[in-house]
Amino acid sequence: MAGADIPGLEEYDIDLSFDEDEVRHLLDTGPEDVDPADELTFAKNVFVPLTTACRYTCTYCTYFDPPGEASLLSPEEVREILQTGADAGCTEALFTFGDDPDDRYTRVHDQLAEWGHDSIHTYLREVCEIALDEGLLPHSNPGDQTRDEMALVADVNASMGVMLETTADVGAHAGPRVKNPGQRLNTIRNAGELGVPFTTGLLVGIGEDWRDRAESLLAIREMHERYGHVQEVIVQNVVPNERSNYDRPSVETMRRVVAMARDCLPEEVSVQVPPNLSPTRELLDCGVDDLGGVSPVTDDHINPEYKWPALKELEDIADEAGVPLRERLPVYRRYLSDEWVSETVHSAIRADDEAGERYRSVLST
Numbered sequence: 001m002a003g004a005d006i007p008g009l010e011e012y013d014i015d016l017s018f019d020e021d022e023v024r025h026l027l028d029t030g031p032e033d034v035d036p037a038d039e040l041t042f043a044k045n046v047f048v049p050l051t052t053a054c055r056y057t058c059t060y061c062t063y064f065d066p067p068g069e070a071s072l073l074s075p076e077e078v079r080e081i082l083q084t085g086a087d088a089g090c091t092e093a094l095f096t097f098g099d100d101p102d103d104r105y106t107r108v109h110d111q112l113a114e115w116g117h118d119s120i121h122t123y124l125r126e127v128c129e130i131a132l133d134e135g136l137l138p139h140s141n142p143g144d145q146t147r148d149e150m151a152l153v154a155d156v157n158a159s160m161g162v163m164l165e166t167t168a169d170v171g172a173h174a175g176p177r178v179k180n181p182g183q184r185l186n187t188i189r190n191a192g193e194l195g196v197p198f199t200t201g202l203l204v205g206i207g208e209d210w211r212d213r214a215e216s217l218l219a220i221r222e223m224h225e226r227y228g229h230v231q232e233v234i235v236q237n238v239v240p241n242e243r244s245n246y247d248r249p250s251v252e253t254m255r256r257v258v259a260m261a262r263d264c265l266p267e268e269v270s271v272q273v274p275p276n277l278s279p280t281r282e283l284l285d286c287g288v289d290d291l292g293g294v295s296p297v298t299d300d301h302i303n304p305e306y307k308w309p310a311l312k313e314l315e316d317i318a319d320e321a322g323v324p325l326r327e328r329l330p331v332y333r334r335y336l337s338d339e340w341v342s343e344t345v346h347s348a349i350r351a352d353d354e355a356g357e358r359y360r361s362v363l364s365t
């Protein structure tokens with residue numbers, strides 16, 4: 001076993017080492033080594049871009065707006081979006097924002113203060129409560145969080161997530177403030193310690209090499225082996241956009257990375273590809289078993305140029321693969337116990353109301 005050479009491990013006191021044989025095994029793994037899944041799953045979500053402020057400036061990202069231009073949705077605006085989602089039959093409220101958005105954005109900070117919040121994290125709690133009230137289960141992607149910040153919102157989320165992207169030190173994270181893989185792993189560890197069902201993933205094509213991809217997957221697996229909390233791993237390719245012109249990884253590259261993920265991760269951890277960004281049909285035989293969130297009412301605000309496919313397209317994809325398509329909740333079934341889900345979320349799922357019936361009907365499929 002060799003100690004992992006990942007930026008930030010020491011800073012966050014993360015003990016991680018890789019078995020060289022396992023790295024080599026993954027580097028030798030390809031589509032021919034894995035089996036296709038026997039069903040595909042997806043969730044119906046409503047996308048709520050709580051704020052477009054972010055302390056980082058990742059070069060491939062179109063999500064963040066510079067200080068002075070970033071938006072912050074008010075509780076009324078959030079409620080309106082959520083109501084539309086609930087009316088359309090969604091079960092998941094997907095809250096996204098950049099990393100520590102109130103850090104370098106005075107206007108966002110001042111607005112939060114005006115609404116009675118000293119940080120975005122207490123505001124996130126408020127909007128998660130609105131989501132539960134409107135009949136949706138929150139799944140928050142709030143960037144990196146300390147253990148205390150995550151603890152503040154854990155019980156009002158059905159699940160949470162942050163993309164590891166890569167354990168490598170890549171130029172794509174360049175800028176005055178650089179995203180730190182150790183900090184991402186610390187967030188994933190915080191989720192494990194707090195018992196939060198978690199989504200993470202790889203972003204392929206941002207300057208990492210094949211060894212980095214193998215090590216990123218092994219790091220996620222190690223976190224899951226310690227805490228058992230990783231419900232799904234997204235394998236997403238970078239796409240060209242208005243801010244950058246990254247080459248899309250080839251289909252062959254994506255097939256190999258997806259197969260590596262399937263081979264590396266325990267069977268219970270889903271491997272997801274986003275159909276609006278990836279050559280999904282050509283990846284299905286590499287072990288993909290989840291198509292992520294599809295929104296009937298909102299755009300994908302992280303990749304606005306790439307519209308979500310209609311539900312019909314997901315059905316076509318599953319049909320062509322010859323497997324059933326099943327709707328799921330933002331929290332996977334195996335986590336629906338007191339150990340993983342709070343009484344607040346349990347009560348929402350058991351509630352004798354329209355939303356409770358919708359959740360239970362999804363669970364019964």
Ligand code: SF4
Pocket residue numbers: 054055056057058061062063064097098099143179
């Ligand atoms: S990818 Fe995430 S962390 Fe990077 S700039 Fe965009 S919102 Fe911020």
